[in-house]
Amino acid sequence: MSRYFKAEITENISLNKDYSLLTFHPLTSSIDPGPGQFYMIGCVSDGGGSPESPAFKYVYDPLLKRPFSLFRRTDKGFQVLYRIRGKGTAIIRDMRKGAVVDVLGPLGNSYPMPPENKTALVVAGGLGIASVFYLAEKIAGSGGSAHIHYGARTETDLLMVEDLRTIAGTLNISTDDGSCGEQGCVTDMLGDFLAQNQTAAAAGVIYACGPHRMLEAVSVIAKERGIEAYISAEERMACGIGACLGCVIKTVNGYKRVCKEGPVFRAEEIVW
Numbered sequence: 505m506s507r508y509f510k511a512e513i514t515e516n517i518s519l520n521k522d523y524s525l526l527t528f529h530p531l532t533s534s535i536d537p538g539p540g541q542f543y544m545i546g547c548v549s550d551g552g553g554s555p556e557s558p559a560f561k562y563v564y565d566p567l568l569k570r571p572f573s574l575f576r577r578t579d580k581g582f583q584v585l586y587r588i589r590g591k592g593t594a595i596i597r598d599m600r601k602g603a604v605v606d607v608l609g610p611l612g613n614s615y616p617m618p619p620e621n622k623t624a625l626v627v628a629g630g631l632g633i634a635s636v637f638y639l640a641e642k643i644a645g646s647g648g649s650a651h652i653h654y655g656a657r658t659e660t661d662l663l664m665v666e667d668l669r670t671i672a673g674t675l676n677i678s679t680d681d682g683s684c685g686e687q688g689c690v691t692d693m694l695g696d697f698l699a700q701n702q703t704a705a706a707a708g709v710i711y712a713c714g715p716h717r718m719l720e721a722v723s724v725i726a727k728e729r730g731i732e733a734y735i736s737a738e739e740r741m742a743c744g745i746g747a748c749l750g751c752v753i754k755t756v757n758g759y760k761r762v763c764k765e766g767p768v769f770r771a772e773e774i775v776w
């Protein structure tokens with residue numbers, strides 16, 4: 505089955521001025537995604553014309569699709585949680601219900617589900633929550649529960665918290681400025697949690713997504729405590745399918761393409 509498909513936008517909800525939640529429904533059959541995989545989404549505008557006009561045409565500018573993690577699946581389609589950064593995401597924010605977009609995916613590898621005797625310790629920094637939410641939801645759906653540590657700069661950068669509460673075993677929140685939850689870094693919160701919960705630490709598997717420095721700190725904590733850890737790396741991408749080598753990162757096993765061999769890597773594999 506092809507990974508290229510056309511999808512209809514079924515919802516595009518603004519969460520606040522910086523973040524939105526897009527839902528798209530494939531118009532043809534598509535491959536089932538795993539947690540941690542991502543989609544390349546075309547940035548399509550209608551060229552300012554009326555869809556009724558014979559001159560109406562969709563405009564693909566920028567030409568390159570943009571990568572977004574699968575946030576979750578709903579009965580309305582696949583969802584991605586996104587931040588408006590530049591031209592592409594501004595166009596995506598303006599895409600209306602009923603618009604048809606080109607999508608490529610699901611791409612990359614997935615987080616492995618935790619073995620039955622292990623506890624998932626999920627760590628998300630900022631938009632990293634977009635990559636790990638579906639994993640936590642799958643764990644909850646299979647009768648397990650994840651300890652989720654979610655940090656952001658400030659309260660308005662904390663997204664979908666109420667939805668997260670419904671799938672988390674425990675949810676610990678931190679913000680850099682103390683506007684919500686504990687004040688400080690999410691990695692400090694993780695360190696404290698592990699110190700106070702020796703059982704979870706001994707039987708834990710860490711899954712993390714967030715800024716590079718956060719992932720590096722998670723990797724140090726995991727190594728010190730001998731905890732298996734998976735991180736999702738993020739690099740700028742052009743093709744998304746392993747052809748352009750634009751997204752390589754250095755690992756102990758040589759350079760690897762984030763879009764093809766990743767985005768999920770064992771933390772110990774990355775050369776920080």
Ligand SMILES: Cc1cc2nc3c(=O)[nH]c(=O)nc-3n(C[C@H](O)[C@H](O)[C@H](O)COP(=O)(O)OP(=O)(O)OC[C@H]3O[C@@H](n4cnc5c(N)ncnc54)[C@H](O)[C@@H]3O)c2cc1C
Nearest residue numbers: 542570571572573585586587589590591592593634739740
């Ligand atoms: C595997 C993967 C999964 C991603 N998942 C999500 C997601 O779930 N939600 C989300 O909002 N974003 C996600 N991103 C980032 C997203 O792809 C970019 O924000 C988007 O491509 C920006 O497009 P733009 O045209 O709006 O910005 P551009 O005009 O291309 O760039 C605007 C600014 O954003 C910066 N920027 C662009 N891409 C990235 C990037 N990958 N990392 C850091 N800075 C970047 C640029 O340096 C520039 O300063 C993901 C990226 C990857 C590689």
Ligand code: FES
Nearest residue numbers: 744746748749763
């Ligand atoms: S984006 Fe082209 S190889 Fe990864």
